[in-house]
Amino acid sequence: MKVTPKLLLRVYKALRTKYGHLKWWPGDTRFEIILGAILTQNTSWTNVEKAIAALKKRGFLKVEAIHQMPERELAGLIRSAGYFNIKANRIKHFTNYLYQTYHGSLSKMFQRPGNLLREELLAVKGIGPETADSILLYAGGKPFFVVDAYTKRVFSRHKFFRVTSSYGQVQAFFMTRLPSDTRLYNDYHAQIVNIAKTHCFKNQPDCDSCPLNFLFCL
Numbered sequence: 538m539k540v541t542p543k544l545l546l547r548v549y550k551a552l553r554t555k556y557g558h559l560k561w562w563p564g565d566t567r568f569e570i571i572l573g574a575i576l577t578q579n580t581s582w583t584n585v586e587k588a589i590a591a592l593k594k595r596g597f598l599k600v601e602a603i604h605q606m607p608e609r610e611l612a613g614l615i616r617s618a619g620y621f622n623i624k625a626n627r628i629k630h631f632t633n634y635l636y637q638t639y640h641g642s643l644s645k646m647f648q649r650p651g652n653l654l655r656e657e658l659l660a661v662k663g664i665g666p667e668t669a670d671s672i673l674l675y676a677g678g679k680p681f682f683v684v685d686a687y688t689k690r691v692f693s694r695h696k697f698f699r700v701t702s703s704y705g706q707v708q709a710f711f712m713t714r715l716p717s718d719t720r721l722y723n724d725y726h727a728q729i730v731n732i733a734k735t736h737c738f739k740n741q742p743d744c745d746s747c748p749l750n751f752l753f754c755l
């Protein structure tokens with residue numbers, strides 16, 4: 538199937554019409570969104586929420602507080618997110634980078650041009666493309682399309698690309714066809730996650746009631 542920019546927008550409109558704007562990313566501050574992006578690696582969002590709540594309850598959802606906190610203490614507080622030692626280490630690597638490069642200021646960090654900041658984030662231990670792009674898009678308001686396993690599952694089923702396509706290939710697929718629009722990228726990714734969780738299951742997708750089943754008729 539030839540996937541035109543118009544078709545990709547039609548897909549988004551079908552999802553948006555059905556579910557409305559999904560108002561991602563859940564989080565009150567940019568730092569909370571960044572922590573969520575790291576904590577959500579290999580775990581469900583419910584578990585992330587518990588970890589964030591534990592930090593919030595103690596007033597630790599601040600860059601300086603996390604930067605000064607011993608790594609072991611942080612690991613204990615985020616235990617519910619799973620892989621807590623690894624994730625505490627990743628969070629500390631991020632705050633170390635933030636202090637060394639931007640004196641702990643997220644505002645200064647996000648003043649950096651998107652492509653250059655993306656390279657810096659990818660050089661921080663434990664931050665891969667999906668986490669970096671989630672930070673850039675949802676915390677920084679920069680137009681980078683976020684790709685995940687759901688994106689590959691949903692659209693490979695319609696032969697937009699292969700399920701084995703790389704992160705960069707899938708991201709380029711969207712970013713070369715869609716306008717460079719932060720608000721669109723924000724909600725498009727949210728809609729993909731939502732449709733994967735409600736219809737496009739790993740086994741036995743529920744196509745009959747899915748708003749994207751028109752794609753089979755094209």
Ligand code: SF4
Pocket residue numbers: 691694695732736737738742743744745747748749750751
């Ligand atoms: S559930 Fe079916 S129609 Fe919906 S996105 Fe998945 S494969 Fe397509």
